[in-house]
Amino acid sequence: MNENDLYSKLVDLYAEHALPADMENRMEAAAANSPELAEEMMTLRGAVDLLHAEEAPEFTEESYQRILLKMYARGVELQTKRPDPIHLQYQLPIQG
Amino acid sequence: MPNDSLKDSLAEKRWLTALANGDPNALGALYEMYGERIFRYAFRMLGNRTDAEDATAETFLRVLRRSAELRADGAFRTWLFRITRNLCIDKLRQHKLMELPPDAQYSGSDERATLRITVQQALADLPTEYREPLVLCDLEDMAAREAAEVLNISVPALKSRLYRGRRALRDKLSGTLERNP
Numbered sequence: 001m002n003e004n005d006l007y008s009k010l011v012d013l014y015a016e017h018a019l020p021a022d023m024e025n026r027m028e029a030a031a032a033n034s035p036e037l038a039e040e041m042m043t044l045r046g047a048v049d050l051l052h053a054e055e056a057p058e059f060t061e062e063s064y065q066r067i068l069l070k071m072y073a074r075g076v077e078l079q080t081k082r083p084d085p086i087h088l089q090y091q092l093p094i095q096g
Numbered sequence: 097m098p099n100d101s102l103k104d105s106l107a108e109k110r111w112l113t114a115l116a117n118g119d120p121n122a123l124g125a126l127y128e129m130y131g132e133r134i135f136r137y138a139f140r141m142l143g144n145r146t147d148a149e150d151a152t153a154e155t156f157l158r159v160l161r162r163s164a165e166l167r168a169d170g171a172f173r174t175w176l177f178r179i180t181r182n183l184c185i186d187k188l189r190q191h192k193l194m195e196l197p198p199d200a201q202y203s204g205s206d207e208r209a210t211l212r213i214t215v216q217q218a219l220a221d222l223p224t225e226y227r228e229p230l231v232l233c234d235l236e237d238m239a240a241r242e243a244a245e246v247l248n249i250s251v252p253a254l255k256s257r258l259y260r261g262r263r264a265l266r267d268k269l270s271g272t273l274e275r276n277p
């Protein structure tokens with residue numbers, strides 16, 4: 001592994017907050033003398049932090065029920081602990 | 097092993113055995129255990145709710161179909177993600193669903209919502225080989241070893257793709273990162 005590869009690896013670990021504190025301090029000290037390294041460290045960590053801050057897609061009750069319905073529609077008999085939604089519990093009276 | 101993980105592992109084992117024995121409660125219980133994670137993963141891969149719901153339902157239908165072969169040895173969750181991944185890749189090939197999801201809803205301030213849309217778009221624009229490790233490791237918080245198993249690659253290959261993917265994402269987000277340091 002040459003020096004560039006080593007720095008690149010360290011920046012990757014810095015970005016994911018995976019370096020021990022003393023190594024992280026040494027990286028930051030090195031970055032103070034190298035704007036290029038500082039930019040690399042800051043932007044990569046910023047990208048990783050943005051990803052980690054992403055909210056998960058919401059698994060709504062409607063999605064939960066629609067997935068169940070898709071399975072029922074394929075002939076699967078399955079039971080869950082959650083009660084069926086109101087509109088599936090009672091049959092509507094046939095009119096006319 | 098933390099107590100919750102041990103409990104989950106025992107419950108998984110119990111329900112897989114029950115499924116193989118034809119217990120009608122078993123598939124429902126496994127759906128309760130893993131449905132949300134599988135849906136989230138599918139949503140992040142496909143970018144829209146309807147396709148994510150289809151992929152989730154199909155994943156659990158395959159669980160039922162292969163109930164006799166499933167092993168309760170801890171590999172089930174990895175297998176589940178792998179099935180979902182294959183279904184998502186098939187859907188992406190069929191429909192080229194890489195655009196920003198039309199039904200995506202972002203809560204919060206305008207600025208935050210804009211940021212989320214920008215990140216989602218940048219992720220969607222990445223080649224699949226880079227996007228998948230980011231989704232599994234950075235968004236779904238999966239350990240590298242398990243993510244490598246889902247993707248059927250070695251751990252060093254996974255890490256290489258993950259690091260390259262992060263750099264590619266960073267390059268796509270360069271303007272955004274300058275505005276949101």
